[in-house]
Amino acid sequence: MKKDIILAGVGGQGILTIATVIGFAALKRGWHFKQAEVHGMSQRGGDVQSHLRISDKPIWSDLIPFGKADIILSVEPMEALRYLPYLSPDGWVISNSKPYNNIAVYPDLHKIHSKIESLKNNVLIDADSIAKEEKATRSMNIVMLGAAAKHLDFSFEEFESAIQAIFAKKGEAIVETNIRAFKAGYAKG
Amino acid sequence: MEKLMLLGDEALAQGALDAGISGAYAYPGTPSTEIMEYIQKSKQANNRNIHRMWSSNEKTAFEAAIGMSFAGKRAIVCMKHVGLNVAADPFMNSAFTGANGGLLIIVADDPSMHSSQNEQDSRFYGKFSMLPVLEPSNQQDCYNMIFYGFDLSEKYSVPIMIRLTTRLAHSRAGVVRKVEKEENPIKFPDDPNQFMLLPAFARKKYKKLIELQKAFESESTRSPFNTYDIDAKDKSLGIIACGLAYNYLKENYNETDIPYPVLQICHYPIPIEIVTDLYNYCDELLILEDGMPIVEEMIKGFYWSGTKKIKGRLDGSLSRDGELNPNKVAQALGLADVHGEDIPQIVAPRPPQLCTGCPHADSFLALNEALNEYGKGHVFSDIGCYTLGFLPPYNAINSCVDMGASITMSKGAADAGLFPSIAVIGDSTFAHSGLTGLLDCVYEKANVVIVILDNATTGMTGGQEYTAAGHLEEICIGLGVEKEHIRVFVPLKKNHEEMVKIYKEEIEYKGVSVIIPRRECLHVLKKKNKLED
Numbered sequence: 001m002k003k004d005i006i007l008a009g010v011g012g013q014g015i016l017t018i019a020t021v022i023g024f025a026a027l028k029r030g031w032h033f034k035q036a037e038v039h040g041m042s043q044r045g046g047d048v049q050s051h052l053r054i055s056d057k058p059i060w061s062d063l064i065p066f067g068k069a070d071i072i073l074s075v076e077p078m079e080a081l082r083y084l085p086y087l088s089p090d091g092w093v094i095s096n097s098k099p100y101n102n103i104a105v106y107p108d109l110h111k112i113h114s115k116i117e118s119l120k121n122n123v124l125i126d127a128d129s130i131a132k133e134e135k136a137t138r139s140m141n142i143v144m145l146g147a148a149a150k151h152l153d154f155s156f157e158e159f160e161s162a163i164q165a166i167f168a169k170k171g172e173a174i175v176e177t178n179i180r181a182f183k184a185g186y187a188k189g
Numbered sequence: 190m191e192k193l194m195l196l197g198d199e200a201l202a203q204g205a206l207d208a209g210i211s212g213a214y215a216y217p218g219t220p221s222t223e224i225m226e227y228i229q230k231s232k233q234a235n236n237r238n239i240h241r242m243w244s245s246n247e248k249t250a251f252e253a254a255i256g257m258s259f260a261g262k263r264a265i266v267c268m269k270h271v272g273l274n275v276a277a278d279p280f281m282n283s284a285f286t287g288a289n290g291g292l293l294i295i296v297a298d299d300p301s302m303h304s305s306q307n308e309q310d311s312r313f314y315g316k317f318s319m320l321p322v323l324e325p326s327n328q329q330d331c332y333n334m335i336f337y338g339f340d341l342s343e344k345y346s347v348p349i350m351i352r353l354t355t356r357l358a359h360s361r362a363g364v365v366r367k368v369e370k371e372e373n374p375i376k377f378p379d380d381p382n383q384f385m386l387l388p389a390f391a392r393k394k395y396k397k398l399i400e401l402q403k404a405f406e407s408e409s410t411r412s413p414f415n416t417y418d419i420d421a422k423d424k425s426l427g428i429i430a431c432g433l434a435y436n437y438l439k440e441n442y443n444e445t446d447i448p449y450p451v452l453q454i455c456h457y458p459i460p461i462e463i464v465t466d467l468y469n470y471c472d473e474l475l476i477l478e479d480g481m482p483i484v485e486e487m488i489k490g491f492y493w494s495g496t497k498k499i500k501g502r503l504d505g506s507l508s509r510d511g512e513l514n515p516n517k518v519a520q521a522l523g524l525a526d527v528h529g530e531d532i533p534q535i536v537a538p539r540p541p542q543l544c545t546g547c548p549h550a551d552s553f554l555a556l557n558e559a560l561n562e563y564g565k566g567h568v569f570s571d572i573g574c575y576t577l578g579f580l581p582p583y584n585a586i587n588s589c590v591d592m593g594a595s596i597t598m599s600k601g602a603a604d605a606g607l608f609p610s611i612a613v614i615g616d617s618t619f620a621h622s623g624l625t626g627l628l629d630c631v632y633e634k635a636n637v638v639i640v641i642l643d644n645a646t647t648g649m650t651g652g653q654e655y656t657a658a659g660h661l662e663e664i665c666i667g668l669g670v671e672k673e674h675i676r677v678f679v680p681l682k683k684n685h686e687e688m689v690k691i692y693k694e695e696i697e698y699k700g701v702s703v704i705i706p707r708r709e710c711l712h713v714l715k716k717k718n719k720l721e722d
Contacts, residue, residue, distance in 0.1 A: 023194060032362075037196070039219055044577065045542045046539055062360035065441075065527075067527035078537065081533050084531070087530065089529075103539055104581070115535065
């Protein structure tokens, strides 16, 4: 069993937290795990991505080869499309539909959405609104993790305990908020 | 055994803590910053009171590490590739002095320039200095090589370089720890003149370093990190994979055996005996390395007059520049190289930019207005967040070369008669390499305006402390800048008119002016507020 996941977004949107939760769940199973991150200049409001690889066998490359990703999990719709060269023919694109508009001319959002919806396997949800409804506005990233959960082949409980472990330091209220966000995303995924 | 989830950088840091260092020295620089940050956050380091403060720059960091080695203790000094240019003087000379306590130089290269102004390969410095170099291929190697490197360093009394690239520095995986070692006691060098590089001593030391080369090579030949697998039947090709390039090779064959003989090199100097054996055994060689083609050049240029084909970055089998990846390796091996759909046309670029509300933005907007009447081409800048002032809507700067170059370039341009001539440098970059340049300006009363953007931190690398914080005016006065031409303001929209006026007044002054726009980086402020919550 092996999953290669491209996490995509804009610096500061919380994709590394998604990686940490998935990584924790993988480690709990005794799986191997590699996660290449972006640090430095690109974090200043630029596009960021993380290559996350989990497997029950040893993993060699820190980078996912082009055309081999099982999932592109993006917290921003245009950023989901930026990594299509990595997507395998049967891969899934799971994306937030809400744009993060910090550039001079953001492309036609309708066209971005229809491009995502034209892909063979896609999930497109408004994670920002879902997070808001759940009173978990800062947990949009965890809503997206929930939406991707079924495609990651980990059980609901495995993710739940990973979220508990990762957010435990921040207190019970934050843990509960994130579990709520995860559940809401899970229902939409 | 329990695994820690560590970045390559963090694995090096944990390795150093467990291998008994007494000090870590560094100046922040992507992709090396997290080594020191990990040590600063570590309880273990705190309990042992390991030295873990930032230095002014890589040169001062390096020299302090040599000092700790002189005193018999183990030390690491960490930097990005261009940092080693700054520290090149102590580095080259440390090959002559050698080490007393174990001394490791950890250098993180940045092929593809994810966050750097050039692409250079520190293994060339390794060869230049004639010191051994270790190149980890994964996070566990990072951890293990610290132990191995310190033992090697103390066995031969020489510093050892550990070289890695961005991909490994910033990728996380499980790492298993070893038993923590005791720190070394203070102990003078056996030879009281070991660190005395007067020519008469230095000549002897150079001969000793030359003599050591044979031993270094024999260490490489026997090294557990250089693996040689010659069982494969297909001798039409032999592969040399350096450092993490080996992972990309393995990735392409997945769970099947690689059909060709493979030598993995993670310990330099290159094991000539094994390379010769591989060369004689196979029809052609393919060299895979992340960075510049140093091994390929050595094999092609110096050691063999052979006629067999050597494939790599020099003959176009792999791209001459840029980071290596599994797909490039697949192409070089003639394997199927699949790609997903191209990036759709509709996707717009999203370059990094100054944060909303960044103090630099206000400083640039006012500077632009003050310079309006003179046209473009007057602003020399430096390395930091403010380099993003090059991008629209600011288009405020005209150069970015190396740490500190803004001040000295503005002086050179003023010497040539350019008016006005403005330098824009960050506060931490000023502490790193600006002081001596400013002294040059004062010495000649150069007609320059030096703008020190004071956001109270080293911003671009994530907000580290720096050595001159809180002392900028005193330093400038001490260097001889006239008090009345050191002007401080708070870069905020509401102060725009005042800022433009100050810029204009100091541009008109025929001499050295220092302007300090002072407002804290928003990220640092956020962090602080969080801590106070």
